[in-house]
Amino acid sequence: NGYELLRDYAKGFRIGAATNTIHYSNSNYIEAMKSFNYMVAENGCKFVSIQGTKGKFNFNDCDNHLKKAKELGMAFRGHALIWHAMAPQWIEHEDSNTMKQSIINHVTTVLKHYEGKIDAWDVVNEAIDDGSNGNGWKFRNSFLYQKVPDFIDIAFKTAREVSPNTKLFYNDYNTEAIWAKSESVYQFVADMKKRNIPIDGVGLQYHVGINVQPQFNKIDNLISRYCKLGVEVHITELDVSCDDNCNDYDGGEGKQSQVYTNALKACLNNSCCTGFLVWGIGDNDSWRGAENKPLLFDSNYKPKGQYNTILNIL
Template sequence: MSFRGHALIWHSMAPKWLENEDSQTMRKSIVDHITNVLNHYKGKIDTWDVVNEAIDDSSNGNGWKLRNSFLYKKNKDFIDLSFKTARKVDPNVKLFYNDYNTEGIYGKSESVYQFVADMKKRNIPIDGVGIQYHVSVQKQPQLSKITNLIGKYCKLGLEVHITELDVSCQGACNTGNERSKQGEVFSNALKACLSNSCCTGFLVWGVGD
Protein backbone atom coordinates (compact mmCIF):
# COMPACT_ATOMS: atom_id res chain seq x y z
CA MET A 1 0.00 0.00 0.00
CA SER A 2 1.24 3.48 -0.90
CA PHE A 3 1.04 6.38 1.53
CA ARG A 4 1.19 10.16 1.02
CA GLY A 5 2.45 12.54 3.68
CA HIS A 6 0.74 15.94 3.98
CA ALA A 7 2.22 18.51 4.47
CA LEU A 8 5.74 19.30 5.62
CA ILE A 9 5.60 23.09 5.23
CA TRP A 10 2.40 25.14 5.31
CA HIS A 11 1.75 28.70 6.40
CA SER A 12 -1.46 27.70 8.16
CA MET A 13 -1.75 25.71 11.40
CA ALA A 14 1.84 26.59 12.32
CA PRO A 15 2.82 27.08 15.96
CA LYS A 16 3.17 30.68 17.14
CA TRP A 17 6.75 30.14 18.22
CA LEU A 18 7.68 29.40 14.61
CA GLU A 19 5.97 32.55 13.36
CA ASN A 20 7.87 34.61 15.93
CA GLU A 21 11.33 33.30 15.07
CA ASP A 22 13.88 35.44 13.25
CA SER A 23 14.95 34.52 9.73
CA GLN A 24 17.97 32.36 10.52
CA THR A 25 16.33 30.54 13.41
CA MET A 26 13.31 29.83 11.22
CA ARG A 27 15.53 28.39 8.49
CA LYS A 28 17.01 25.99 11.01
CA SER A 29 13.53 25.07 12.25
CA ILE A 30 12.40 24.31 8.68
CA VAL A 31 15.44 22.13 8.03
CA ASP A 32 15.18 20.36 11.39
CA HIS A 33 11.46 19.68 10.98
CA ILE A 34 11.79 18.22 7.49
CA THR A 35 14.83 16.19 8.51
CA ASN A 36 13.20 14.72 11.61
CA VAL A 37 9.88 13.89 9.94
CA LEU A 38 11.39 12.32 6.83
CA ASN A 39 13.86 10.26 8.85
CA HIS A 40 11.05 9.05 11.12
CA TYR A 41 8.90 7.89 8.19
CA LYS A 42 11.68 6.81 5.83
CA GLY A 43 10.64 3.69 3.96
CA LYS A 44 7.03 4.02 5.17
CA ILE A 45 5.73 6.99 3.18
CA ASP A 46 6.22 7.09 -0.60
CA THR A 47 5.24 10.68 -1.36
CA TRP A 48 5.29 13.97 0.55
CA ASP A 49 3.56 17.26 -0.08
CA VAL A 50 6.65 19.27 0.77
CA VAL A 51 5.05 22.72 0.51
CA ASN A 52 1.33 23.42 0.58
CA GLU A 53 -0.60 26.42 -0.80
CA ALA A 54 2.23 28.91 -1.26
CA ILE A 55 0.89 30.69 -4.37
CA ASP A 56 -1.25 33.76 -3.70
CA ASP A 57 -4.87 33.66 -4.89
CA SER A 58 -4.38 36.91 -6.83
CA SER A 59 -2.08 35.13 -9.29
CA ASN A 60 -3.93 35.28 -12.62
CA GLY A 61 -1.77 33.31 -15.03
CA ASN A 62 0.59 36.15 -15.88
CA GLY A 63 3.44 34.89 -13.75
CA TRP A 64 2.86 34.13 -10.08
CA LYS A 65 2.91 35.80 -6.71
CA LEU A 66 3.88 33.99 -3.54
CA ARG A 67 1.54 34.25 -0.59
CA ASN A 68 2.74 36.96 1.80
CA SER A 69 2.93 34.54 4.72
CA PHE A 70 5.30 34.70 7.67
CA LEU A 71 7.39 32.06 5.90
CA TYR A 72 7.83 34.21 2.80
CA LYS A 73 8.37 37.44 4.74
CA LYS A 74 11.30 36.01 6.66
CA ASN A 75 12.71 33.54 4.11
CA LYS A 76 11.79 34.27 0.52
CA ASP A 77 13.53 31.07 -0.61
CA PHE A 78 11.73 28.81 1.87
CA ILE A 79 10.25 26.68 -0.91
CA ASP A 80 13.62 25.96 -2.51
CA LEU A 81 15.08 25.30 0.94
CA SER A 82 12.30 22.87 1.78
CA PHE A 83 12.56 20.82 -1.41
CA LYS A 84 16.37 20.70 -1.35
CA THR A 85 16.34 19.61 2.27
CA ALA A 86 13.76 16.90 1.61
CA ARG A 87 15.74 15.49 -1.31
CA LYS A 88 18.94 15.46 0.73
CA VAL A 89 17.31 13.65 3.65
CA ASP A 90 15.47 11.03 1.59
CA PRO A 91 16.53 10.70 -2.07
CA ASN A 92 13.93 7.99 -2.68
CA VAL A 93 10.74 9.72 -1.58
CA LYS A 94 8.65 11.63 -4.14
CA LEU A 95 8.40 15.36 -3.53
CA PHE A 96 5.19 17.25 -4.45
CA TYR A 97 3.93 20.81 -4.43
CA ASN A 98 0.21 20.94 -3.52
CA ASP A 99 -2.32 23.77 -4.05
CA TYR A 100 -5.98 24.65 -4.62
CA ASN A 101 -7.72 26.52 -7.48
CA THR A 102 -5.42 24.62 -9.82
CA GLU A 103 -8.04 22.68 -11.76
CA GLY A 104 -8.23 24.89 -14.85
CA ILE A 105 -11.08 27.13 -13.66
CA TYR A 106 -9.05 30.08 -12.38
CA GLY A 107 -5.96 31.91 -13.64
CA LYS A 108 -4.11 30.59 -10.63
CA SER A 109 -4.01 27.21 -12.41
CA GLU A 110 -1.63 28.63 -15.02
CA SER A 111 0.37 30.51 -12.38
CA VAL A 112 1.02 27.32 -10.43
CA TYR A 113 2.06 25.59 -13.64
CA GLN A 114 4.47 28.43 -14.45
CA PHE A 115 5.84 28.36 -10.91
CA VAL A 116 6.48 24.62 -11.02
CA ALA A 117 7.99 24.85 -14.51
CA ASP A 118 10.38 27.46 -13.14
CA MET A 119 11.34 25.12 -10.31
CA LYS A 120 12.18 22.44 -12.87
CA LYS A 121 14.17 24.93 -14.95
CA ARG A 122 16.22 25.88 -11.89
CA ASN A 123 16.79 22.21 -11.01
CA ILE A 124 14.87 22.37 -7.75
CA PRO A 125 14.11 18.73 -6.87
CA ILE A 126 10.38 18.25 -7.44
CA ASP A 127 8.65 15.10 -8.64
CA GLY A 128 5.04 16.08 -8.88
CA VAL A 129 2.11 18.41 -8.34
CA GLY A 130 -0.96 17.93 -6.21
CA ILE A 131 -4.16 19.36 -7.69
CA GLN A 132 -6.52 19.66 -4.74
CA TYR A 133 -9.76 19.81 -6.76
CA HIS A 134 -12.19 21.46 -4.32
CA VAL A 135 -15.01 22.27 -6.76
CA SER A 136 -18.80 22.31 -6.98
CA VAL A 137 -21.50 21.22 -9.39
CA GLN A 138 -21.89 24.89 -10.34
CA LYS A 139 -18.16 25.67 -10.64
CA GLN A 140 -16.27 22.80 -12.19
CA PRO A 141 -13.49 22.48 -14.76
CA GLN A 142 -14.27 21.45 -18.30
CA LEU A 143 -13.06 17.92 -18.97
CA SER A 144 -10.86 19.10 -21.86
CA LYS A 145 -9.23 21.82 -19.75
CA ILE A 146 -8.28 19.64 -16.79
CA THR A 147 -7.13 16.87 -19.15
CA ASN A 148 -4.88 19.29 -21.03
CA LEU A 149 -3.61 20.86 -17.83
CA ILE A 150 -2.51 17.51 -16.44
CA GLY A 151 -0.90 16.80 -19.82
CA LYS A 152 1.21 19.95 -19.51
CA TYR A 153 2.66 18.66 -16.25
CA CYS A 154 3.35 15.33 -17.94
CA LYS A 155 5.44 17.16 -20.53
CA LEU A 156 7.51 18.66 -17.70
CA GLY A 157 8.33 15.13 -16.59
CA LEU A 158 6.23 15.45 -13.43
CA GLU A 159 3.63 13.25 -11.82
CA VAL A 160 0.19 14.60 -10.92
CA HIS A 161 -2.01 13.57 -8.02
CA ILE A 162 -5.57 14.74 -7.53
CA THR A 163 -5.25 15.12 -3.79
CA GLU A 164 -8.36 16.53 -2.10
CA LEU A 165 -11.31 15.96 -4.42
CA ASP A 166 -14.68 17.04 -3.13
CA VAL A 167 -17.73 18.41 -4.93
CA SER A 168 -20.20 20.68 -3.16
CA CYS A 169 -23.79 21.26 -4.24
CA GLN A 170 -25.89 24.40 -4.36
CA GLY A 171 -28.62 22.73 -2.36
CA ALA A 172 -28.88 19.30 -0.81
CA CYS A 173 -26.63 16.80 -2.56
CA ASN A 174 -29.05 13.96 -1.87
CA THR A 175 -31.54 14.99 -4.57
CA GLY A 176 -31.42 12.96 -7.74
CA ASN A 177 -30.44 15.80 -10.06
CA GLU A 178 -27.73 17.21 -7.79
CA ARG A 179 -26.30 13.78 -7.09
CA SER A 180 -26.14 13.04 -10.80
CA LYS A 181 -24.30 16.31 -11.45
CA GLN A 182 -21.95 15.61 -8.56
CA GLY A 183 -21.19 12.18 -9.96
CA GLU A 184 -20.40 13.70 -13.34
CA VAL A 185 -17.76 15.97 -11.77
CA PHE A 186 -16.13 13.00 -10.06
CA SER A 187 -16.28 11.03 -13.30
CA ASN A 188 -14.65 13.81 -15.33
CA ALA A 189 -11.87 14.20 -12.77
CA LEU A 190 -11.11 10.49 -12.97
CA LYS A 191 -11.32 10.49 -16.78
CA ALA A 192 -8.83 13.36 -16.95
CA CYS A 193 -6.47 11.52 -14.65
CA LEU A 194 -6.72 8.21 -16.49
CA SER A 195 -6.16 10.00 -19.82
CA ASN A 196 -2.67 11.03 -18.70
CA SER A 197 -0.09 8.42 -17.77
CA CYS A 198 1.63 10.80 -15.35
CA CYS A 199 -1.50 11.10 -13.20
CA THR A 200 -0.67 8.46 -10.62
CA GLY A 201 -2.81 9.40 -7.62
CA PHE A 202 -6.52 10.05 -7.04
CA LEU A 203 -7.68 10.89 -3.52
CA VAL A 204 -11.04 12.09 -2.23
CA TRP A 205 -11.43 14.59 0.62
CA GLY A 206 -13.46 12.59 3.10
CA VAL A 207 -16.35 10.21 2.48
CA GLY A 208 -19.36 12.55 2.54
CA ASP A 209 -19.82 13.09 -1.20
Protein backbone atom coordinates (compact mmCIF):
# COMPACT_ATOMS: atom_id res chain seq x y z
CA ASN A 1 0.00 0.00 0.00
CA GLY A 2 2.94 2.34 -0.52
CA TYR A 3 4.04 3.02 3.04
CA GLU A 4 5.91 1.17 5.74
CA LEU A 5 3.95 -0.54 8.49
CA LEU A 6 4.33 0.36 12.16
CA ARG A 7 4.09 -3.31 13.11
CA ASP A 8 7.24 -4.09 11.11
CA TYR A 9 9.18 -1.76 13.38
CA ALA A 10 7.48 -2.63 16.65
CA LYS A 11 9.46 -5.84 17.33
CA GLY A 12 7.07 -7.42 19.77
CA PHE A 13 5.96 -4.12 21.26
CA ARG A 14 2.20 -3.77 20.97
CA ILE A 15 1.15 -0.87 18.80
CA GLY A 16 -2.57 -0.72 18.32
CA ALA A 17 -5.73 1.07 17.36
CA ALA A 18 -9.40 1.12 18.24
CA THR A 19 -11.51 -0.12 15.36
CA ASN A 20 -15.19 -0.34 14.59
CA THR A 21 -16.92 -3.02 12.52
CA ILE A 22 -19.10 -0.34 10.86
CA HIS A 23 -16.02 0.52 8.75
CA TYR A 24 -14.93 -3.02 7.84
CA SER A 25 -16.54 -2.87 4.39
CA ASN A 26 -14.10 -0.07 3.46
CA SER A 27 -10.96 -1.67 2.03
CA ASN A 28 -8.89 1.46 2.68
CA TYR A 29 -9.81 1.22 6.35
CA ILE A 30 -8.72 -2.42 6.45
CA GLU A 31 -5.44 -1.56 4.71
CA ALA A 32 -4.71 1.09 7.34
CA MET A 33 -5.60 -1.36 10.13
CA LYS A 34 -2.89 -3.67 8.87
CA SER A 35 -0.25 -1.27 10.09
CA PHE A 36 -1.00 -2.24 13.70
CA ASN A 37 -0.41 -5.44 15.65
CA TYR A 38 -2.90 -4.75 18.45
CA MET A 39 -6.60 -3.93 18.39
CA VAL A 40 -9.36 -2.82 20.71
CA ALA A 41 -13.05 -2.47 19.85
CA GLU A 42 -14.13 1.16 19.98
CA ASN A 43 -17.58 0.17 21.23
CA GLY A 44 -18.29 -3.47 20.43
CA CYS A 45 -17.21 -5.09 23.72
CA LYS A 46 -18.84 -2.60 26.09
CA PHE A 47 -21.52 -3.63 28.60
CA VAL A 48 -24.41 -2.20 26.58
CA SER A 49 -23.19 -3.88 23.39
CA ILE A 50 -22.93 -7.31 24.98
CA GLN A 51 -25.78 -7.30 27.49
CA GLY A 52 -28.28 -4.70 26.29
CA THR A 53 -31.02 -6.96 27.63
CA LYS A 54 -30.52 -8.40 31.08
CA GLY A 55 -29.34 -11.98 30.92
CA LYS A 56 -29.19 -12.09 27.09
CA PHE A 57 -25.56 -12.03 26.11
CA ASN A 58 -24.96 -10.97 22.52
CA PHE A 59 -21.31 -11.37 21.61
CA ASN A 60 -21.74 -10.77 17.85
CA ASP A 61 -20.06 -7.40 17.48
CA CYS A 62 -17.27 -8.10 19.94
CA ASP A 63 -16.67 -11.49 18.29
CA ASN A 64 -16.54 -9.85 14.85
CA HIS A 65 -13.83 -7.47 16.02
CA LEU A 66 -11.87 -10.36 17.44
CA LYS A 67 -12.29 -12.38 14.26
CA LYS A 68 -10.88 -9.56 12.15
CA ALA A 69 -7.98 -9.14 14.57
CA LYS A 70 -7.14 -12.82 14.20
CA GLU A 71 -7.41 -12.63 10.44
CA LEU A 72 -4.94 -9.74 10.37
CA GLY A 73 -2.60 -11.27 12.95
CA MET A 74 -3.34 -8.73 15.66
CA ALA A 75 -3.56 -9.30 19.40
CA PHE A 76 -6.75 -8.05 21.03
CA ARG A 77 -7.43 -5.89 24.08
CA GLY A 78 -10.72 -6.04 26.00
CA HIS A 79 -12.57 -2.77 26.69
CA ALA A 80 -14.48 -2.46 29.00
CA LEU A 81 -16.29 -4.62 31.55
CA ILE A 82 -17.66 -2.19 34.14
CA TRP A 83 -18.24 1.50 33.35
CA HIS A 84 -20.94 3.96 34.40
CA ALA A 85 -21.32 5.05 30.75
CA MET A 86 -22.51 2.84 27.91
CA ALA A 87 -24.11 0.64 30.51
CA PRO A 88 -27.62 -0.62 29.77
CA GLN A 89 -30.61 1.22 31.27
CA TRP A 90 -31.80 -1.85 33.10
CA ILE A 91 -28.83 -2.05 35.45
CA GLU A 92 -29.14 1.57 36.56
CA HIS A 93 -32.49 0.89 38.17
CA GLU A 94 -31.54 -2.19 40.10
CA ASP A 95 -31.31 -2.26 43.88
CA SER A 96 -27.91 -2.68 45.52
CA ASN A 97 -27.91 -6.41 45.94
CA THR A 98 -29.26 -7.14 42.47
CA MET A 99 -26.77 -4.72 40.88
CA LYS A 100 -23.91 -6.38 42.70
CA GLN A 101 -25.01 -9.74 41.29
CA SER A 102 -25.32 -8.22 37.80
CA ILE A 103 -21.76 -6.91 37.99
CA ILE A 104 -20.47 -10.32 39.05
CA ASN A 105 -22.51 -12.06 36.35
CA HIS A 106 -21.35 -9.74 33.54
CA VAL A 107 -17.67 -9.97 34.48
CA THR A 108 -17.91 -13.75 34.83
CA THR A 109 -19.80 -14.47 31.61
CA VAL A 110 -17.74 -12.16 29.40
CA LEU A 111 -14.37 -13.31 30.74
CA LYS A 112 -15.36 -16.95 30.32
CA HIS A 113 -16.54 -16.37 26.75
CA TYR A 114 -13.18 -14.83 25.84
CA GLU A 115 -10.98 -17.07 27.96
CA GLY A 116 -7.65 -17.61 26.20
CA LYS A 117 -8.54 -15.16 23.42
CA ILE A 118 -8.20 -11.78 25.09
CA ASP A 119 -5.26 -11.50 27.46
CA ALA A 120 -5.90 -8.06 28.93
CA TRP A 121 -9.19 -6.38 29.88
CA ASP A 122 -10.19 -3.00 31.24
CA VAL A 123 -12.11 -4.33 34.23
CA VAL A 124 -13.23 -0.91 35.45
CA ASN A 125 -13.29 2.31 33.44
CA GLU A 126 -13.33 5.92 34.70
CA ALA A 127 -14.26 5.44 38.36
CA ILE A 128 -12.23 8.33 39.83
CA ASP A 129 -13.77 11.79 40.09
CA ASP A 130 -12.36 14.55 37.87
CA GLY A 131 -12.16 16.88 40.84
CA SER A 132 -9.70 14.65 42.69
CA ASN A 133 -6.90 16.97 43.78
CA GLY A 134 -3.89 14.71 44.01
CA ASN A 135 -4.16 14.38 47.75
CA GLY A 136 -5.99 11.09 48.01
CA TRP A 137 -8.88 10.58 45.61
CA LYS A 138 -12.63 10.89 45.28
CA PHE A 139 -14.72 8.20 43.62
CA ARG A 140 -16.97 9.28 40.79
CA ASN A 141 -20.48 9.59 42.16
CA SER A 142 -22.00 7.27 39.56
CA PHE A 143 -24.98 4.97 39.88
CA LEU A 144 -22.48 2.16 40.40
CA TYR A 145 -20.78 3.89 43.32
CA GLN A 146 -24.06 4.96 44.86
CA LYS A 147 -25.54 1.47 44.87
CA VAL A 148 -22.44 -0.70 45.20
CA PRO A 149 -19.67 1.41 46.79
CA ASP A 150 -17.17 -1.45 46.60
CA PHE A 151 -17.96 -2.32 42.95
CA ILE A 152 -14.32 -1.86 41.90
CA ASP A 153 -12.99 -4.40 44.40
CA ILE A 154 -15.82 -6.79 43.52
CA ALA A 155 -15.17 -6.51 39.77
CA PHE A 156 -11.41 -7.12 40.06
CA LYS A 157 -11.74 -9.99 42.57
CA THR A 158 -14.39 -11.67 40.45
CA ALA A 159 -12.27 -11.26 37.32
CA ARG A 160 -9.20 -12.84 38.95
CA GLU A 161 -11.26 -15.71 40.33
CA VAL A 162 -12.94 -16.66 37.06
CA SER A 163 -9.98 -15.96 34.76
CA PRO A 164 -6.66 -16.11 36.62
CA ASN A 165 -4.51 -15.65 33.49
CA THR A 166 -6.18 -12.50 32.21
CA LYS A 167 -4.38 -9.23 32.89
CA LEU A 168 -6.69 -6.92 34.75
CA PHE A 169 -6.51 -3.17 34.04
CA TYR A 170 -7.97 -0.01 35.52
CA ASN A 171 -8.45 2.59 32.74
CA ASP A 172 -9.10 6.34 33.05
CA TYR A 173 -8.61 9.76 31.40
CA ASN A 174 -6.74 12.85 32.63
CA THR A 175 -4.20 10.40 34.01
CA GLU A 176 -1.29 11.62 31.85
CA ALA A 177 0.49 13.92 34.31
CA ILE A 178 -1.19 17.18 33.31
CA TRP A 179 -3.97 17.45 35.87
CA ALA A 180 -4.05 16.63 39.59
CA LYS A 181 -6.32 13.66 38.88
CA SER A 182 -3.35 11.70 37.51
CA GLU A 183 -1.75 11.73 40.96
CA SER A 184 -5.02 10.67 42.57
CA VAL A 185 -5.38 7.75 40.18
CA TYR A 186 -1.81 6.72 40.97
CA GLN A 187 -2.58 6.77 44.70
CA PHE A 188 -5.78 4.83 44.12
CA VAL A 189 -3.91 2.11 42.19
CA ALA A 190 -1.19 2.02 44.86
CA ASP A 191 -3.89 1.54 47.46
CA MET A 192 -5.42 -1.34 45.49
CA LYS A 193 -1.99 -3.01 45.39
CA LYS A 194 -1.54 -2.44 49.10
CA ARG A 195 -4.91 -4.02 49.84
CA ASN A 196 -4.11 -6.96 47.57
CA ILE A 197 -6.89 -6.25 45.12
CA PRO A 198 -5.79 -8.14 41.98
CA ILE A 199 -4.80 -5.45 39.48
CA ASP A 200 -2.13 -5.96 36.81
CA GLY A 201 -2.17 -2.76 34.86
CA VAL A 202 -3.25 0.82 34.38
CA GLY A 203 -4.60 2.28 31.17
CA LEU A 204 -3.79 5.92 30.52
CA GLN A 205 -6.40 6.98 27.99
CA TYR A 206 -4.42 9.99 26.75
CA HIS A 207 -7.19 12.00 25.11
CA VAL A 208 -5.31 15.27 24.88
CA GLY A 209 -4.84 18.35 22.74
CA ILE A 210 -1.92 20.27 21.35
CA ASN A 211 -2.43 23.34 23.55
CA VAL A 212 -2.13 21.68 26.93
CA GLN A 213 0.06 18.65 26.49
CA PRO A 214 1.83 16.19 28.80
CA GLN A 215 5.52 17.02 29.29
CA PHE A 216 7.96 14.22 28.60
CA ASN A 217 9.63 14.30 32.03
CA LYS A 218 6.35 14.23 33.87
CA ILE A 219 4.74 11.41 31.93
CA ASP A 220 7.99 9.44 31.94
CA ASN A 221 8.26 9.86 35.71
CA LEU A 222 4.64 8.86 36.26
CA ILE A 223 4.98 5.71 34.18
CA SER A 224 8.19 4.78 36.03
CA ARG A 225 6.36 5.10 39.34
CA TYR A 226 3.70 2.69 38.09
CA CYS A 227 6.49 0.30 37.13
CA LYS A 228 7.91 0.47 40.65
CA LEU A 229 4.46 -0.31 41.98
CA GLY A 230 4.56 -3.54 39.99
CA VAL A 231 1.84 -2.83 37.44
CA GLU A 232 1.97 -2.63 33.66
CA VAL A 233 0.97 0.50 31.79
CA HIS A 234 -0.88 0.77 28.50
CA ILE A 235 -1.49 4.01 26.70
CA THR A 236 -4.96 3.00 25.69
CA GLU A 237 -6.85 5.66 23.73
CA LEU A 238 -4.39 8.20 22.41
CA ASP A 239 -5.73 10.99 20.24
CA VAL A 240 -4.54 14.56 19.99
CA SER A 241 -7.04 17.24 19.11
CA CYS A 242 -5.47 20.12 17.22
CA ASP A 243 -8.20 22.43 18.58
CA ASP A 244 -7.81 25.91 17.06
CA ASN A 245 -4.47 25.21 15.43
CA CYS A 246 -5.34 22.70 12.80
CA ASN A 247 -2.92 24.04 10.24
CA ASP A 248 -0.16 22.72 12.47
CA TYR A 249 -1.14 19.16 11.90
CA ASP A 250 0.69 17.43 9.13
CA GLY A 251 4.31 18.52 9.07
CA GLY A 252 5.49 15.82 11.42
CA GLU A 253 7.32 18.58 13.30
CA GLY A 254 4.41 20.39 14.83
CA LYS A 255 2.91 20.43 18.28
CA GLN A 256 0.70 17.48 17.52
CA SER A 257 3.63 15.29 16.59
CA GLN A 258 5.30 16.43 19.80
CA VAL A 259 2.49 14.88 21.81
CA TYR A 260 2.76 11.61 19.92
CA THR A 261 6.55 11.69 20.35
CA ASN A 262 6.45 12.29 24.10
CA ALA A 263 3.84 9.61 24.67
CA LEU A 264 5.63 6.93 22.69
CA LYS A 265 9.11 7.78 23.97
CA ALA A 266 7.94 7.79 27.58
CA CYS A 267 6.27 4.43 27.05
CA LEU A 268 9.29 2.85 25.34
CA ASN A 269 11.54 4.27 28.07
CA ASN A 270 9.79 2.15 30.72
CA SER A 271 9.82 -1.61 30.44
CA CYS A 272 6.44 -2.00 32.16
CA CYS A 273 4.75 0.05 29.44
CA THR A 274 3.70 -2.76 27.14
CA GLY A 275 1.01 -1.34 24.90
CA PHE A 276 0.35 1.83 22.93
CA LEU A 277 -3.00 2.33 21.21
CA VAL A 278 -4.57 5.19 19.30
CA TRP A 279 -8.34 5.72 19.46
CA GLY A 280 -9.39 5.20 15.87
CA ILE A 281 -7.91 4.81 12.38
CA GLY A 282 -8.76 7.83 10.21
CA ASP A 283 -9.51 11.41 11.34
CA ASN A 284 -13.00 11.12 9.93
CA ASP A 285 -13.91 8.31 12.31
CA SER A 286 -12.70 10.01 15.47
CA TRP A 287 -15.06 10.68 18.36
CA ARG A 288 -13.10 13.96 18.85
CA GLY A 289 -14.48 15.22 15.51
CA ALA A 290 -12.84 15.05 12.09
CA GLU A 291 -12.12 18.81 12.20
CA ASN A 292 -9.70 18.20 15.08
CA LYS A 293 -7.59 15.83 12.99
CA PRO A 294 -6.55 13.83 16.03
CA LEU A 295 -5.26 10.55 14.55
CA LEU A 296 -2.45 9.05 12.47
CA PHE A 297 -4.35 8.62 9.19
CA ASP A 298 -6.30 11.31 7.35
CA SER A 299 -9.90 10.87 6.34
CA ASN A 300 -8.85 9.01 3.17
CA TYR A 301 -6.73 6.64 5.25
CA LYS A 302 -3.46 8.07 4.02
CA PRO A 303 -0.77 8.19 6.73
CA LYS A 304 -0.09 11.69 8.07
CA GLY A 305 3.12 13.28 9.31
CA GLN A 306 2.34 11.96 12.78
CA TYR A 307 2.41 8.45 11.39
CA ASN A 308 5.98 8.89 10.22
CA THR A 309 6.90 10.47 13.55
CA ILE A 310 5.75 7.31 15.30
CA LEU A 311 7.40 5.06 12.74
CA ASN A 312 10.75 6.80 13.16
CA ILE A 313 10.67 6.35 16.95
CA LEU A 314 9.83 2.65 16.89
